[in-house]
Amino acid sequence: MSxxxxxxxxLTAKGPSNGYALTRDFAGSLSHVxxxxxxxxxxxxxxxSEAGLVTVEDEGPRGRKRYSVTDAGREELRHWLTEVEPSRTVRNEVALRAxxxxxxGPEVAARLVRLEETFHRQRAEETGQLRDMLNAADRPGFGAYAAELGVRVSTAIAEWAEWAADQLEAEAADARTDQADGASDTDERMS
Amino acid sequence: MSxxxxxxxxLTAKGPSNGYALTRDFAGSLSHVxxxxxxxxxxxxxxxSEAGLVTVEDEGPRGRKRYSVTDAGREELRHWLTEVEPSRTVRNEVALRAxxxxxxGPEVAARLVRLEETFHRQRAEETGQLRDMLNAADRPGFGAYAAELGVRVSTAIAEWAEWAADQLEAEAADARTDQADGASDTDERMS
DNA sequence: GGATACATGTAATGAGTTACATGATTCC
DNA sequence: GGAATCATGTAACTCATTACATGTATCC
Structure with missing residues (x-):
């Protein structure tokens, strides 16, 4: 459904478009969504098209099909946004790994989490630039709210990663001193 | 794979368990992950089991099967965490709706986003309690990092929603005064 | 004895990924 | 003329949801 x-x-946001261009949008501005x-x-x-929610306006050069939304399509979207309960099912690999x-072992874990931090700092940066571009555009609104959300979520993850790495490194340091002290309740975790 | x-x-975290209990874990502490x-x-x-990554330890009361991880299973998990590049594909309905x-129209949108804010404030609260419980437990670590991440992400979304609702309400107010001024470049958006 | 929770499965359907397949235009 | 990009599709497979199906222990 989504x-x-x-x-x-x-199609509502950009006006008529074709499958190829829409696919590029998913790879671009929509990729964090x-x-x-x-x-x-x-x-x-x-x-x-078969359901009458979009129509093929015309067929261009290389078999290209320009789709545009019908009134029924606009109504369907409005209905979904306002009446259908959002699905809250989460399937987040970053969180699963967390x-x-x-x-x-805490050392290996800390190293992985530092990589995660770098990645999300970078993503926050990129999404921030996208947001600024969208806000400067002639027709802001579409995408801008999502981009702002993206920046905030990526930043939150990066900050979590920084915190977690600090925790894990402290844990690793503790483990080392314990070991030096000869205190050995043997650690069963995988290294 | 995930x-x-x-x-x-x-199974590594909790020790031996059965399908029913594991399913409850997905509905519980893992549900935001x-x-x-x-x-x-x-x-x-x-x-x-067929791949030799877990074994059935014994069969209990109502056909219940106690599974536990094998060394091969532990190695497989370690390998995935440390060597396999995380999948970053995002499919987030909250963000899509954003x-x-x-x-x-900005008024309807603002109302929806306020609901979103309430939901995520609540989720942040709940996850925070879970995190505190995990930290107080005898074997913290498992779940605690994920819970902390959950709190931070939910809070970030709630704050975004508050910000977005404010923006949208300001937009709605602008539109009203424009209309009162008789300035009518007709708004094509759906109400 | 009846309700509830425990416990495990399968089947049909839908959503998503990867790979296969083809052809037209444009840029150099 | 060759490479890159535009453009659309299908097929096989995996992953996930919903519904169907069944039986056991425990609590009251």
Whole structure:
């Protein structure tokens, strides 16, 4: 359902477009929000068309199809946004890895988390630039709220990673001094 | 792959367990990290067992099977955490809805975003309590890092929602005064 | 004895990924 | 003429959801 709505939304936001361009949008400005490959986009556009939520305006150069939203499509999007309870199911690999971290020794874990920090600092930076571009554009609004959200979430993750790495390094230091003291309640964790 | 690793990780963290209990973990402490239903858990445990990454320790009361991780399973988890590049594909319905917000009028959008704020403030609160419980437990570590991440991310989303709602309400107020002034470049957005 | 929680599975369907396949235009 | 990009599709497979199906122990 979400992909369907993403497509309706993109076509509402940008006006008529084709599958190829929409796929690029998923790889670009939408990439921190929703992912989709062309192999998913084309069939879904066909289904939307069959359902009367979009229409093929015309066929251009290399078999290119310009889709645009119909009134029914706009209504469907509005309905989904306002009436349908958001799905809150989370499936976040970064968080899963965070959960599993203690299965590793604190030193290895700290190193991994530092990498995570770098990645998310960078993502926050990039998304911030995107947001600034969107705000400067002629038609802000679309994408700008999502970009702001992206910046805030990436920053929060980066800060968590920094905190976690500090914790883990302290833990590693403790373990070392304990060992030096000959205190040996043997550590069962994997190294 | 992630579900597989989540199961290996849970069994590493908690020691031997059965499919029913593991499914409850996904609904509980793991619910803000990774989702899985029992219909996914049981077959995956069977596959893990066949691959020699877990073993059935014994069969209890109502056909209950106690699984525990093997050395091969522990090594597989370690390998995945340290050597396999994390998948960064994002599919976040909250963010998608944020992206699509401007397809609605600012007043309706503001109302929706306020609901979002409430939800995430609550989630942050709950996850914070979970984190405190985990930190007080005899074997902290597992889950505690993920819970801290959850608190920070939920808080960031709640703050974004507050900010966005303020923005949208200001926009709505602007639109009203414009209209009162008779300035009518007609608004094409859906209400 | 009846309700509830424990416990495990399968089947059908839908969503998403990767790989295969093809062809047209444009840029150099 | 060759490479890159534009453009659209399908097929096989994996992952995930919802619904179906069944039976056991425990609590009251």
């Amino acid at each position: 992909l369907r709505m993403a497509l309706l939304g993109l 929703w992912a989709a490959q062309h192999s998913q986009v084309y069939p879904e556009l066909a289904r939307l 959960f599993l971290l203690p299965a590793l | 579900l597989r690793m989540a199961l290996l990780g849970l 990774w989702a899985a239903q029992h219909s996914q858990v049981y077959p995956e445990l069977a596959r893990l 992206f699509l917000l401007p397809a609605l």
